[in-house]
Amino acid sequence: MSAGLVAVGGGSALAAPDSLPAHGKPMPAHVAAPYFEAWTGESPAALAAASGNKYLTLAFLQTAAPGSCTAYWNGEAGQPISRSTFGRDIATIQARGGNAIPSFGGWSADTTGTELADSCTDVDAIAKVYESLVTTYGITRIDLDIEGDSIDNAAGIDRRNKAIAKVQRWADRTGHSVQFSYTLPTSTTGLEANGVAVLQNAVDNGARVDVVNIMTFDYYDGATHDMAADTKTAAAGLHTQLAALYPKKSAAKLWNMIGVIEMPGIDDFGPEETFTTQNAVTVEKWAEAKKINTLSFWALQRDNGGCVGTGGSDSCSGIAQKTWQFSHAFEPFTSGGARH
Template sequence: MIVRPAAGRAWRRLAVGVTAVAALAAVSALGGFGVTAASATPGPSSSGAPGASLAPAAHPVPILPAVPLPAHLVAPYVDVTAVPDLAAASRASGAADLTLAFLQTPTAGSCTVDWAGDTATPVAASTYGAAIDRIRLRGGDVIPSFGGYSADTTGTELADSCTSVPAIAADYERVITTYRVQRLDFDIEAASLDDTAAIQRRNEAIVLVEKWAAEHRRPISFSYTLPSTPQGLAPSGLAVLQSAAAVGARIATVNIMTFDYYDGASHDMAADARTAATALTGQLRSTISPRSSQAALWQQVGITQMIGIDDYGPSETLTVSGATGFIAWARSAGVGTVSFWALERDNGSCVGTKGASLCSGVAQSPWAFTRVFERFARRF
């Protein structure tokens, strides 16, 4: 049995330590990470927001190895276009692991993904590589996410855009090898849920990548992020899992978005997340995990909240207090993953505003939600 330090992320730092030291020695021999003193990232500002940074030079060596993801994972989403320095945001907020949103094609019909569909930020070590290294050196890691609402409504989600299953799989493999990641996430919502051919292509591509990863002894897992009702997945989301089961795609986590219900009712966001997640365990058993134990089904459950006031309005509001109760329940239930949209919103600068991009809409101190959510990982 391996004995891990009980506190914090110390064991995860140890897990990457020896390899990181060797990689850092190589970096040093080549003259560093390509970030000069003039372009070094400043620390967090007095408001608690991450500091801005100049664009780093090209990454000179392969990115550091992934840090093992914990069994009970906190990985808030962060819009890569909204945060000037991912590592500074991770450090300032205390969020060790980040889900990076989003990868999509620049135009409908393309079979190549870029970050936010912008060809100026391609999948390359020079794009976010240095920041990922700094996150890993602190014991954290990143999960690239494909899709998102914008891509899913413009035909630029990769499997919606590209009709070649091998080409889709090749893009997934390119992201895995470029950033040395151990999980890919697929945020599938809106119009993408109605594209049954794309759903099939995506799951078939996952199967190809799983075979490739096994041949190359490369650990990789996949998560689906899907809209939810308070009673679990709607039929459209359930169909994604039925397709995965039919083609044999192994899905490690199904991450339900427990917000934006748009049903005209007032919601207790923490309570509705509980009922949705409980229903999800049954839906997992009926689709992708028919032989799993109840504990294993809960381990497959992921829950993503929207902190503060969601896109619908005040009747769908998660407060810091509500988040505290939600995290306590998630720990006791054995949920595998918790997340929220989005890290850059974790401040109280726009009280009363719904669905804001850069603030939560509720009165709070900077990073208050992140610090509550991080308790989930410390419990185990």
Template sequence: MKRAAYTLAAGMLGAALYVAAAVAPASAATTGPAAAGSAAASAGSVAVGSAPAATAASAGSHAPFILPALPLPPHFSAPYVDVTSVSDLADISAQSGSKVLSLAFLQTEAPGSCTVYWAGNTATPVAASTFGAAIDRIRLRGGDVIPSFGGYSADTTNTEIADSCTDVHKIALAYEKVITTYKAQRLDFDIEVDSLSNLAGIDRRNQAIVEVKAWAAKQHRPLSIAYTLPSTPQGLGATGVALLQSAAKYRAPIDAVNIMTFDYWDGLTHDMLADAKSAAAGLVTQLRATIAPHASDAALWHTVGIIQMNGIDDFGPEETFTVAQASPLVTWAASKHLNMLSFWALQRDNGSCPGVKGSNDCSGVVQAPWAFSKAFARFASWWY
């Protein structure tokens, strides 16, 4: 998935994805030139729900968290939001009706660094003073947030932390800091473009995931891991499959895999709803061939997440996901018991720029404000 220019599950599920025949409920969530974003906790399941200066001061009067996260439900909607493009995360959550938000993105300030910041900006560190009060308000309303690492900008500038940092332990420590600071119960990794061909970075990331999951287990801390990857209409490309093969090699417990079903860039006119369905079916086959050879079909579908780009994507009108397609996608996803639905991005969920492709702050289609958010929110309501 892209920012400004472009961004399961019970612990049993994560472990079982590599070796077990049955998998417990899970959950998941990105976007980019191919791009867009979570999951049931490893010990149970969360009920839901600006500028870099959008910290505690702009979100409320206190910085420390007052509430831990509730368990994520096994099925939920978690639209991505560009944290640099909104003034208050809690306000946009309330206005849109999106209880769970995927927060984009965490990356290093420069190649070679092992420290992540929001949008790679040292003015927005991983700290309670950055977005903490807003996250409290989201949780007070029964929602949650999913921190997302990577995204198009990081993945093309060598600032995705596993590309930037060559020390696996330091990468894991960065993940742990995000978890402890924000009481996060799911981490999302939006890996695309150059990061998909950085084989050393892919291996380091999967090794760090193994370390952080072991750390969380020792602390009895619920944690699920989701990969967000670009897709073709038939499923992951070769580089995405190779990433999952690396996860299998290191036995990294991956709880969900989300596919970005947009930005195909093949010059064809696409039915974005039909292609999302066929891409998800292809992913199920690829999951069995890589990280979950013994899982049932039902368990595999339950680890799948779909991320659309609401409206006209970066390619153009030939790749347009319409408001009319949103409800049928939700109905189909519920019938398959998918883990998560999402779109890039929440700040685009308005009709202020009809005909414009790939805008960061409007969908390019004629729509009522929050039309996509309201349709996707129904995905969670199927289960209550």
């Protein structure tokens, strides 16, 4: 797995409701939540409305420099975890019945020592950052995108999972709802050994992992892929791996721990890895049938056909498509999930 999910600086706000809930609503059992590139200066609430998405994963949070225990949006010191940064956008999304999922890490942070648990050696301080997102924004899930150097940083992995466990004990004491998802690279047959090790360490630390999102793109194996078929085999492999980690969970509960993240159109590797609009329809139907937890893609700003033939762009899919076609293909999953 290579390029993965990348971030560089920026942010935005939108005039909207001033009230954020003290205790947010738990996430649906089945949710579509594309990634939003938080550095572009665009409004997540505005793009959520335009694209029809009720839930967005906001990427990314990281420290401004290695060694710091303070997380900022996009690693920018002018964008702290506060109402002034994305607060009104998140309140607007919540007022429409959805929510935001803040995401830590990504390729850029994970390869520069600025992923929070890689940067900060104080478990209590890491936990306080996670808690601050819950109390500041009323969010109920935090995503941890661990790849690059971070997925092999044993000390960071252990600190992160210890912090998750502390936050979960805090949430139980204070009546907050908070889930944690891990976003991890995958092969076409499941996690590599280092991804499994991240989850094993969570088990060892008593940290509950609610969702494992696998990045079903950027396989970098030189083969031409049917991206929908590979999503299915990667998820089936993950299901087997989760069964070994969580032997007391039923097959259905294990499927409901799984999320998949697609990259619409031509991904970073090239045309051999092209996720088509028909792939999106196929994957959504499969996700409903398997009752997985989360459908996502990188990223909302790519969900347009503005650069046919261009691979790996942050602002377009590289294929001919209608604007928001991937969002609309995945949209039934959230409402459909409520029926299960």
